[in-house]
Structure formats: structure tokens, C-alpha cells
Amino acid sequence: MARIRQLVPPVILIVGLVLSSCAPQQTEIPVIPDAPTEVPPPLITPTPAPRSLTICLGEEPNTLYPYGSLNSAARSVLSAIYDGPMDVLEYGYEPIILEKIPSLEDGDAQLASVTVREGDDIVDADGNVVSLSKGMKLRPRGCRADECVVTYDGVSEIEMDQMVVTFTMLEGLQWSDGAPLTADDSIYSFELASDEDTPVSKFLIDRTQVYEAADEQTVQWWGMPGFIDPDYFTNFWMPLPRHLWAEESPADLIRLDLSSRLPLGWGPYILKEWNSGESLRLTKNLNYFRAESGLPRFDELTFLVIPDPNAALSALVNGTCDALDPSVRLDGQVGLLQEMEAQDQLKLLTAQSMTMEWLGIGIVPATYDDGYNPQRDRPDLFADDRMRQALTYCLDRQKVVDTVLFGLSQVPDGYLPADHPLHNGNIQTYPFNPEEGAQILENIGWLDSDNDLSTPRLSVGVTGVPGGTPLVFNYYTSSATQRHQVAEILRNSLAECGIGLNTVFYTAADFYAQGPQGPLFGRQFDLAEYAIGVNSLEPQCSWFTSSQIPADENNWVGTNISGYENPAFDTTCGEALRSLPGEPEYTSHQEAQAIFASELPSIPLYIRLRVAASRPDFCGFTLDASSTSALADLETFDYGPHCLP
Template sequence: MTSSAARRSLVLIAACIVGAIIVAGSACTEVNPRRLDIGWSESPQAGLNPFLARNEGDYLFLGLIYEPLCMPMMDGSVEPWIAESWEFDADRNAWLFHLDERAHWSDGTPLTADDVVFTFETVYAGDFPMGSTTKAFVKSVEAIDAQTVRFAMNGGFAGALPLLGGTLIMPRHVWADVDDVAQHPNETPVGSGPFVLEEFQPRSFLHVVRDADYWRGPARIDEVVIRVFLNLEAEVVALMKGELDLMPDLSGSEALIPPLEEDANVEVLLDRWPHIFYLAPNHRVDPWGQKAFRQAVDLALDKQAILDVSLAGYAEMPLMGYVPPLVTRWANPSVEWRGAGMTETERLAAANGLLDDLGLTRDDAGLRRTADGEPLAFTVSSLTYPSYIRAAELAKESLAKVGIELTVQVSDPETLYGGIVFSGERPLDWQLLVHGSTLHPDPDHFAREFAPVPPNPWDNAVAFGWEHEGLQSLLRDSRTEMDDARRRQMIQDAQTLFAEELPVITLGHRLHPAAHRTDTFTGWNPAKVIYGGMVHPLGSIVNLLSLEPI
């Protein structure tokens, strides 16, 4: 945590920002007291097309309308949902899912095994994001009867249950006649979830209303509106003014947490979370592709300052093997940051020694240059989140001390992620990125991000231009290893190699902050659901179905 003086300073700054915005804001609009208003920081990149869902924003929005076979939980357990049970048939090397016969679509059509088969065949044929994690491991998907689906596997697949089970299911009778699934706007979605669409305005809001005939029993709230805020300070103010009921994720605005904690009508939840906050280099850009250069940068960074200042102390010091310490079953606690326990003088001396050995000499102004005379001057890209921007600024200050110049460039998530880094079409249009990921409790997530089969531009290794045959081979083998002890050793060894190789430079592990008002709804249930990209407890459908108005 920060020192008390630093924390008081952050509180004062945040209070001034919040106060100024409240004074400038308008009065709260009258709304249905049975309507839940949620704030979110970006528009879903998939729009209303669930086949394109790839990140947590997509699943937050679309998870109100569509549902998975089962609900993977952060503790590694899996809860029934559309599927009421499942088992693994070792003789056939196949998973069987048995569907709840009550399940039906919002237009009244029964939800059957044919819908499940259609969903997986479509995502595999179209190479859609939803299927990228499982396609290589599934031989076939077959409807045994109306309520039973069999997934025949290609060899072993250790992460099969949560990844197959966590896939959103689509109605065959709606999508089968769509000519181009990838381009379909899906303006009148038919789902199996507890809400149906009322209105959607990209980059503005999603409005859904309760389905009174929802097969699990109707929700106790009438409507849900998710409002998009590109300014996190404004989102916090909206919560304090009563214009929002819930912020399921305060990550990125940690400095604004103290004023919320002082609000009698707001409860802030702070959880340890398997999050990795890191700098991602573009390995295609010289000299970021050189391991020794990445190691020098790693040592030069003042990570304690980054955690204390940019994340307001709501974070843990990093393990460098990518798997965060909360995932105790799989994390390798020996891969601590090399700079831990070193003074700043010692860290900078070690970093300068590595840079000198690479032949990156300083000019008269102190800026390092390559042998060809090119300056070590780079752009570090950041999202609009305050904590990301501040982390980029602190990285700039740290690296200036070893002769590396950074310029901070801020972009909104849709432009930076969808348009550049993860587009697969502009690989050289960025150099360094402040980024974060939340790791699924099963380490298959780690493996598929850095050793994807098949490769896809939304996987980190592909997006960042990183390759390492030894480490990637180990990760790929871990995905098919069904012996738990051998698989655990593979993941441990992979973290050791990762900490040496540094495909990304871990800054720390953020806590997960969320906040809700206490004077509008009751029954808050922060169940730690982690299907697809949806990892925010208070934003999960499990929580929303628990709520009722006060």
C-alpha cells in the first residue's frame, strides 16, 4: 500500500476532480426504480453479434441476452446453466453435456442439442474468436438426442470443460439462413438469457428489459441499462450522484476509490484478482526483440512507484512468470522480480550494464543510440484509463534514467485494441503498450495466449510478434497433458522460462475494485464467474438475477 501521506494526497486530488465534475453536472434523470443502471468504460467491439465476442465488454453486454452451457468459476469449479450435467467418456475420449429441458429461446422455441452443434460448427468454420480456444482439440460435435451433445476430442485437452462449457450458445433457427455471419448486425437478437433487447446505441448504451418467460424464472428487476463512459471520472461521479447503481470494474481509476469509500450510499469491494498489469513490447521493433534489452528495461522500471502511484497501492508486487500469485495451484512463487530487494542505484547500474553490453551507447544528451545511430526513442501507448496513463508516465521517468526516451500516447480502447494492436493488419503501428489481462484459473489461458493453436491476432504472442520455440512448445504440450502432476510441472517450468524471456514485462497484479450503491438494490452476489471474457463478479448474470429493488 502507499504511505499514509501519499494516500492522503491521492484522496485530495481525487476529491477535487470529483467535486469539480459534480458541480458541473446536471441533475439526475427520473428513472424506473426497478431499472439497474451500470457504467462501463468501452463500447462492445462485437456490437450485438455474439459470434464476434472476444473480451469482457462483449460478454458483459451480450451475457444479458445469451448464455453458456455452464458457468466456470474463479475457484476452478463449474456450475450448471444451460447444461444441467456433464461427464467425460474416457473410452470414446468425448465430453457429453446434458441440457436442461426447460431451456428455451426468447421467442419460445425450445433450446436443443441442435443449437449447440450449430453454434460450435459455425464458430469453427468461421474461425470466430469464441471458438479459437477449442477448435484444434475438437474432432466433432454431435447431437445424441434433443438434450445431449457429444464433443469428440482430438487427443487430450486439459481445459476442455470450462472452455467448451463457457461458450455462448446461439439459436440455429435464427442464424442458419444468415449469409454472412461475421457481418450480420443482429439488430433483433433472440437469446436464451433473462433479458431481451430494447435498444442499443454503439458507444453510448445498451437497454434490455426483463423476459417474463425466462426459463430459469424471471429476474426481479425490470430493466438493465449499461451506459458507456469514455471518461472514468464522469462514471464515478454518476455513481455518486445516483445516476448509476453499479460500476462492476473500477480498474483504471484507482485514485478515485477513496471518495467512493467515504460515500455513505456506496459500497466498494476490493478483491484479490488474478490480474497481470504489464508493459507489452512490439517484438518486431528493434531492439525490443532482444531479450537482454527487455531485461534491462525490466530492471530500470520503478515498479513500487508504479503500484503506489498509478494504482494507488491497490496491487501486489509482480511474479514474472505471468501466472499471478492468487492462482496458488499453478503459480510459481520463485519467479520474483529481479529488482526486488535492490536499491534504485543497484537496479539502474544493472540495467545500464546490460544496455552497454548491447552496444547501445549514449550521445552527448544522454540518449542511447543503436550502432546505426538510431535513437532509443519510442512511443508508449495507453488507454484513456487514468492509472494506465500514469503508469506510462512513470515508465517514461524510469527509462529516461538509463537513456531511453518514451513519448506517451493515449487512445480509446476501440481504436487502440481493435484498430491497431489486435487487428492483425497494422503490426508496426505501435511500439510499447501499457496493458492488462485477467488469467483464467486454469492455466490453459496462459498457454493459449502465448502458444495459440491455431494462431489468431487476439492472442498475445501473435499480437506482440513474440516467438520462442522452447517455451511455446512446452506451453502447447501442457494443453494436452491430462496427468495433473506432469501438467503442473510443465506450467511451473514455463513460468521460469517466461521470467527469463520476458515476452511482456509484468508491473504488478492489480486488485479488483468494484462499487455499487446501497440505497437502490439489495441481494448483491459477487459470485466470481469467469466464462468467456466476463470476469467481473458484480457484472455477472448470476449477480443480476440475485438483485431486487429496495
């Protein structure tokens, strides 16, 4: 320790010297003062440069209001702002901000018994929401088939089924501004969706008796008595920020920047800036509920809008883009992308989508609705199931998949893809077989009278068709490039069976115009190529039920554009859709597929592709055939040497 030194007055110093000269001498031990301790300069830790990710979109989001009519780019951007509430993976649901997916087996979903009487709101035997009164048909508790339907007498009390589902949210969730995210925010979302000014389907809302918060984390959904929903575990409305939006009207939220351009979320990123037509800039959400796991991987996220696929591909190669979203229309570039992947210039990602391409058959044109008149109406070409079967055998759909889709999709045998859990693998199939198709046509009465298949067959004794009618169909579709390619392949394959084709290409607006003017929904075609997509994992047999035929009485709205009617199919499909997994009637899904495959109301051509690309050292990015969200796992995206194989 360093000594403490003091100043000594001079007089005292002299006296001290005299006295010391008379005292005995002692050996003086010199003391070396301690050297001052050197303090090292503080170490300066360099601040790491922010990590940034750039994803290129093929279009600009049309809105970011969750209840707007979202385009593909909007759904991708919203994946960064929100996360969940649940994701879809391989035809199953995964909880994201919920503790679990409710189930009847676990008890957080229940099929309860409820007593109804006159005047109560119920769902009747036909699936309509009604106020119960005398003469109405309903399904008592446990009834799924039509045989057990009863007619209400106007006075009795009847027990009906009611579904009750409990959703439990994760604890400690926060909005990106730090406010608590609670069950009440889901209730607010339900209230918005219920408002007449919010442009969303009211089907489920109308069949909801109560949607309420049991506590800060728990929401309960009560269905209307009589409403059996196989998708019950999805009936959770994504939370929306009541604390920020409550003062605005539902009509205003559609257009306000607060909700449509800079919405508040709870996901991995926060939207900071939107430069119209150019880019959207986001930063990491420090209040993200998975932040402690090191997510998201990047500090900054930028979405660049590059509509031209060639320009987007160049931007990926030169490093401007780290990944290309499926909204960039790369389906026509797959061959080039495969070559570039082989040269380690990029990584190609493909998957089937939830959209199927169909060839609609004009079984019952709209002109038949007031009765078939052979003097006025088109010949009844497709009434015979065998005609539709022969037509399917004569379509080289596999060549379409191999040529147009580079072999990356599949030819479906019905309205479900082959990997769907409820797909019936034992239904009738129709591989390309022009010999089989030609034989069926001969049996019906469509004969190759001149033994020259380059000319169309002629009718000889075909029911509902005048003799000598050439077997030539009008083929209507939109003018998209891919449909030009498909039509040409199908025209050539049909010619091998002696079937002629007149192709007519419309603008998309004209082709999909509302009936009766539009050719598709107005049911004014022989054959029509169209696409239809789905957001639910439940089989969509209802697309081909008689209630879905577009006609004057339903304002020409419906998916059954062929005009197909079969009471047996309607009944089987209905039983399946109002049954729950494990119930006997749920197996009706298998029977409905078998009826469809035999009678072919429309012909499934192929399942559309979803295509994306990234830099070679990119990881975490996958495409799932059953999910409508391409960027659902955005928070796990990463790149760098650690991502290479």
C-alpha cells in the first residue's frame, strides 16, 4: 500500500534532527514507494452490422387490412406482421399463438345437448339459419342422415346438438407496441368481421351463437344449435388491436393507413415504411413472443416490388433479392430455373398449390333451365355418363403436367389431391387411353364413318342428338399463356379419338363475368377450362351439389357451372359435410368421391404449381401444398455458409 505523506513544520524538523543525533544509531531500511497501477483502456466491442433480408414480390399488396380482399403479395407481407394464429403443415393445423389445437378427444371441444323451442334461432336440416317455427325441418341430437330429420310441431321442446370450442392463447403475448394481446382482441376481430361494412363472408358468423372471452387468455365459440362444423378447431378469429383501432368505424378501417398500410401486429417484424410501387421496409419486433429463441434472424426486412419475372430473376442472381416470393410469376420459367439450380446459381422451390385447374362440361346449359327444346337448344351432348368418361380417356392430361408443369404436379382423379388424408384411393381413374375412349364413343353411337380420325366422328342414333351431328366441341377459356398451351395439347389428344375442338380465348374479365352474360357462370359452353381454389382442408364436394348451380334465382353465383344434378350425390356430400371425424357418416366423403369419379360433373386437369426461388445459401424457406401462406415460416429464414449442405 502506498504511504501517506504529511508536510512537517521546519522548527519541529530541526529539534527532531538534534535529538536523533544523541540517540543510538539504528539501521535505516529504505522504503520503495509502490508504483502506480496501470489501468488498461476499456475494450471497445464493435456493434455488429444489422442483418438484412430482401424478398422480392411480383405485385404490390393491394391492402394490408386483414379483412380486405388480399392478393398474394399482401398475404406474404402479412406473414411478417402477424404470426398464426395457427399454421397449416401437411394437411394439419399447428398452434402458433394458441397453446394447442382444440379437439373433441381432449375435451376442449364438445358436442353438447341443448333444448330448443319455438322462436329459437337454429340451423335447420338444410343448413340454413332460421327462427324455429311450426313445419320447419330440423335434425334432433345425433342426427346426421336425412332419414332422421323431423318436422317441428310448433309446441315441443327438442334436444339438438351444439358445438362448444375453447381456445387458450399463449401467456404474455404482446402487440409490437408493447400493449398486451388478449382474448378481447379476438373478440374485437369477431365484432369487426360481423359488421355489414366489413367485406368478408358471414357464413360462419351467422352460425355462431356466442363468441366470448372467458378470461384474458381464453376464448369460447358456441355454434348455433344444429350447426355441425368439421372445421370447428379453426373457429378462432385472429386478434386485431382494439386499443388502437376501436375509435375508427369498420367502414373507415378498410381505407385508413392505420389499418390498411401500416397495421399493428404481433409477428416477427414491424412495418415502418411503404413506398408505393417500390418497396416496404420492416424492422425486427423486439416484443415478438419468440424473440428469446433468436427469432427473427434478421434486423431488417425489405420487400421489393418487381412485377417482371425476368427482372426479378436478374435481381436474385445479382444479389438485390435474397428470395423471390411465389407472387412473382415464375411458373413459365421453371425450365430455366432448373438449369440455374444445377449450376448453383439459385435454389428452386416448388409445390402443388390449393388451386385446381378444371375442364367444365356443359351438361345442363342455362338454356335448358326452362325445359329442353331440341328445336331451339344445343343438342344434349353430355347427358350420358359414358360420353363424359370417353372424353376423359381422350384427354392427355399427363402430357400437360409433363410439358407445361415440367412434371412437378399431378393429374388428380377427383376434387382431392392424392396426398389428402381423406382421398379415396379406390375410385375409378381415367389415364390417357384414346383406344378406350374411341370404343366408348362407338358404343354410344359416335361413329368414325370415313375411317379417318382426322375428321370428327358423326352421331348415329345418339340419344338427344340429331343424326349426322359432327363431334365438335366449343372450348372456352381465358387468354393466359398457360391455357393456350394446355388447349393445344388437349386439342391434339382429342383428335386421336375423332373429337374436334374449336378454342375461343376470352379476356379474364369477360370469361369470369357474372351470368347470364358471362360464358362460364352463365353456363353457355360445351367445354370450359377454369380454376378454383380453396382455403379449407375439408373436401369440397359441395362444389358440385345442385344448390351450387349458377342460375337466375341465386344471381348466377355458384361453383357447379356444369349444371350437374344428382340427388344421391347431394345427400352423400351433405352427410359428409355435417359429420365429425369418427362418426359413421364421415365416411360418406369416400362415397361422394366414388360417385364423382363415375359421373364426372367436371374433369380435373391438374393442380397448379406454386414456384419460388432463393439464393443458393438460403434456408428455412419451404413451400407446403396444403398451406395458403408461402411465407408462414418467415421468422426462421436465414442465409450464409451454415445454410449450405
